[in-house]
Amino acid sequence: MPLFNIPELRSALRPGQRLMGIDPGQKTIGIALSDVSLMLASPCTTVRRRKLSLVAAEIAELARKHDVGGLVGGLPLSLDGSFGPAAQAARDWMMNLSQQVGLPAAMWDERLSSSAVNRMLIQDVDMTRQRREQVVDKLAAAYILQAALDASA
Numbered sequence: 001m002p003l004f005n006i007p008e009l010r011s012a013l014r015p016g017q018r019l020m021g022i023d024p025g026q027k028t029i030g031i032a033l034s035d036v037s038l039m040l041a042s043p044c045t046t047v048r049r050r051k052l053s054l055v056a057a058e059i060a061e062l063a064r065k066h067d068v069g070g071l072v073g074g075l076p077l078s079l080d081g082s083f084g085p086a087a088q089a090a091r092d093w094m095m096n097l098s099q100q101v102g103l104p105a106a107m108w109d110e111r112l113s114s115s116a117v118n119r120m121l122i123q124d125v126d127m128t129r130q131r132r133e134q135v136v137d138k139l140a141a142a143y144i145l146q147a148a149l150d151a152s153a
Contacts, residue, residue, distance in 0.1 A: 003095060006152040009070045009106040010038060017069030020044075020062070020103075021145025023110065023137050024074065024093060029055060030137030032145045033066055039153070041145035043138035052093070056100035063103060071103050074110030074144045108148040110140070 004012065009019070021032035021041055028046040035042070044066075047058050062068070073094035076086045091107060098105035 003091070003098070004070075004104050004106045006072065006106050006108065006148045009072070009104055010152055012104055013038075013069040017067050019070050019072050019145060019149070020059070020066070020068045021141040021148070022059070022071055022073045022094070022097070023141035023144055024090065025049065025137040025140075028137045029059075030139070030141035031059070031062060032138060032142035033068070034145060034149060036067075038149055041142045041149055043142045046137050052096055053100065056097055059097065060101045063101060068103065071098060071101065071105040072145050072148050073097070073105055073107050074140070075107035077109050106148070108144050108151075110144050 013019070016036045018036060019034040019038065021030075021034075023030035023032075027049055029049055030046055031044045032041050033044045034040065044062070047055055049055065059071075063071075071094070073090065076090055078084045078087070094105050094107060
């Protein structure tokens with residue numbers, strides 16, 4: 001399936017469908033869901049990073065359960081905004097995931113999303129390092145998805 005921009009992806013949804021935010025981390029993949037009005041992103045869960053077919057099956061099940069109509073993946077652009085090897089790898093992974101799950105996808109700039117979430121968890125919540133490791137990926141997915149929703153509203 002091709003990658004869409006966020007407004008095109010939103011317009012392709014049936015009424016009441018959600019978007020799923022995806023932050024592919026090194027060990028876990030953070031998952032977030034929008035509400036049905038496409039206004040608010042909320043952290044959902046994490047999926048252990050492993051063979052793509054296994055990850056895709058788990059994400060497809062979540063998508064069916066929550067009536068998801070599209071995926072929004074994090075795009076790790078370089079700090080100067082350029083499209084480097086990490087962004088290309090993320091784009092290729094997202095295209096393969098989209099195809100295996102059978103849902104259209106879009107990418108959104110994720111620069112510093114995990115850093116912003118970690119900073120918030122340390123400063124505002126005073127969360128331990130161990131607990132942060134358990135929640136940072138799904139919170140980063142919500143951060144990415146919320147930014148995409150806000151920019152395309």
